[in-house]
Amino acid sequence: MKLEPGARIAQYEIVASIGAGGMGQVFKARDSRLGRDVAIKVMAPHVASDPEMRRRFETEARAIAALSHSSIVAIHELAVVDNVPVAVMELLEGQPLRERIRSGPMPWQEVAEIGASIADGLAAAHTRGIVHRDLKPENVFLTTDGAVKILDFGLALERRVAGFGPDGPTQAHTAAHVVLGTFGYMSPEQVTGERVDARSDLFALGCVLFEMLTGRPRFAGSTPQEVIARLLHDSGTHDLKTLEAVGPPGLAAVIGRCCERLAANRYDTAVAVATALRALVSGTAITVAAGRRPRARGKSLAVLPFVNAGADSSIEYLTTGITESIINSLSQIGGLRVVPRSLVFRYQGLQADPSAIGLALNARTILTGRVSQQGDTLTIQAELVDTASESQIWGEQFRPKLAELANVQQEIAWQISEALRLKLSGAQRKKLRARPAVDPAAYQEFLRGRHFFNTWTPDGFRRALDHFERAINQDPTYAAAYAGVGDTIGCMSYYGLIVPREGFPRAQAAARKAVALDPELADAYGTLAMGALFFQCRWEESERLFRQSIALNPSLASVRAFFALMLATAGRHDEALEQAQTGRQLDPLSPLVNMSVGWVLFFGGRCEEAIADLTHQRAIMRADGRDEAASVIIVAHEVLGQFEEAAALAGSARCFGVELDGEALQRAYRQGGVDAYWRERLAQLDRSDVPLIHYNYGVVLAHLHRFDEAVEHLARLVELQHGAPVFYAVDPGLWPLAGYPAFEALLTRIGVPRTPRASAPRTAPR
Secondary structure (H helix, E strand, O other), X not given: OOOOOOOEEOOEEEEEEEEEOOOEEEEEEEEOOOOEEEEEEEXXXXXXXXXXXXXXXXXXXXXXXXXXOOOEOOEEEEXXXXXXXXXXXXXXXXXXXXXHHHOOOOOHHHHHHHHHHHHHHHHHHHHOOEEOOOOOHHHEEEEOOOOEEEOOOOOOEEOEOOOOOOOOOEEEOOOOOOOOOOOOOOOHHHHOOOOEEHHHHHHHHHHHHHHHHHOOOOOOOOOHHHHHHHHHHOOOHXXXXXXXXXXXXXXXXXXXHHOOOOHXXXXXXXXXXXXXXXXXXXXXXXXXXXXXXXXXXXXXXXXXXXXXXXXXXXXXXXXXXXXXXXXHHHOOOOOOEEOOHHHHHHXXXXXXXXXXXXXXXXXXXXXXXXXXXXXXXXXXXXXXXXXXXXXEEEEEEEOOEHHHHHHHHHHHHHHHHHHOOOOOOHHHHHHHHOOOOOOHHHHHHHHHHHHHHOOOOHHHHHHHHXXXXXXXXXXXXXXXXXXXXXXXXXXXXXXXXXXXXXXXXXXXXXXXXHHHHOOOOHHHHHXXXXXXXXXXXXXXXXXXXXXXXXXXXXXXXXXXXXXXXXXXXXXXXXXXXXXXXXXXHHOOOOHHHHHHHHHHHHHOXXXXXXXXXXXXXXHHHOOOXXXXXHHHHHHHHHHOOOHHHHHHHHOOOEEOOEEOOHHHHHHHHHHHHHHHHHHHHHHHHHHOOOOOHHHHHHHHHHHOOOHHHHHXXXXXXHHOOOOHHHHHHHOHHHHHHOOOHHHHHHHHHHOOOOOOOOOOOOOOOO
């Protein structure tokens, strides 16, 4: 079958060839029926006639079609055209992991995040009785929006072992003297033709993790025989010691256990690997002495995402809402450490034993729950477990009407406080025992709003706003819904999704209404503080409101992050860093909170530290589809005169909304030096029309010493009442303008506090 652009296969029109492999060719195509782009994999004619190869192709398609997971490429359809099998799959944009590894060793946090996502996908496959058997960097794809996808299940086995249920291990026999897989990633049992089960995939995952960290294969050799010899006889002790120089000891331990020669010594499940890796990233992993059982200190609780026990996916907002409500209620109690939302939701949908999760989250107790709905009645089963003894401390079943859900959530929080024997103040007891008077329909809309707000995406913000406004229409006295409107519009204004001069006044109006209805609503004061800073440029008022929000709820990590930015813009860098780091301790996986630490370091002139921190945290901060960290890293490299490094990163990232051509920047710098680099940067700015482009022009023109033009662009943002001008005085990218009369006059116009600025970092000679 010869396919060219314009050719059709059923409703699919071929657009272009993407690539080819041993099994066939892959094309980009347009699905005219559903109006979407897809990838079509067509078996090569020379293998279509081979029954075994054809079977492998169809096995891959069936294996993927049986799975539905965000870490596995989705297959839409399997067809036979002109007697040739064709698989229609999800179209991916990004790069294979192999290409990423070729650029050099990767930061350990990014390695752990990618590894955890791979383990998630493997766990989903293993649960369905599917073992991949050919996991390697070529079969892992990194998408442009930060997702990780496992490809090529062509060697997958789908055969359950007698005596095990759908969650049990899978295994199969490899035919005698037949070795399937890729040398360097195959487990010893694959090489020797012994039983193969899910733990073989974990061995391969360990090899992939090693290669991401070091840039070289775990088991290498010039011939297959050399690779096999290393695999079967090399202890690998030296290699594992090498890992300790590029990552924490815990990561070397995870990789070492995955790569154990005996399958029995490896992790039992992929879930356990994902749990261990995420614990390292979040900083909750515990180092345990040999032969001793880990034990979390003090009273600590992880509220795991409640599970939707029914088949109705439309009630997901209820399960997440119940979880979040209990976390929010209990996190305000002194003497109890509650694991933040961003950490526990990493375990949504995963099955693991309590001790493993407790160890990963450093939590002595965990709360689990299941929710099902029949008509207007819910069944909520909740259980509190001691992770050290794996014994139940408390358990209860509730059968509320939907109209009673808010009361039941408060009741669960109260009963947990009693079960943990927490010493509560009178005010805390009163707050936990209070039963909110809210219209049931409005509460349902509020939960939907929170569900979409927590996706932290442009579409999620828009949908959240719609639900919050519906809640207000249903109950005009619902303070939390007004706070939700204020939070959402405030974030949309901050990220430029709404014109700031229109968005911030709306956000402040909603927040003021929330405070009028409930003077103790901490979130609303945070929204007012953001508006006071980014829209009104009132530093003193902003600080007062931020402190009021923190006093009401010290555990609001996002408020700490924005407060840190406010302090940084005022030149109070030490205080800013303290707030940012406190926020990170409260919510270590939040993209916004992690970003605030890097921003504060950058605005304090600590560019080397900012680059190091943002590089390590970039995998976390890319989780919401943006790559703001890369923008700051690029500018920090430029401020330090590291133009080669800036150009290298520019080729794979956007810089404050601008698509940069890294190769052109590198070429300009090598041929013409610093001025040529900046002239090329200036030429590339015409590719964007977002308001923030004026900030980009200001930075680039400042480095070209075209000061009047730079100030004109920066003044334009002030006229637009954009929030960005509050950063002008402390942005190292604008420090060439320091002392220039027109720029100083602009700072006076903005009202920037005239505090001493941080020392300018080293810059490249002109």
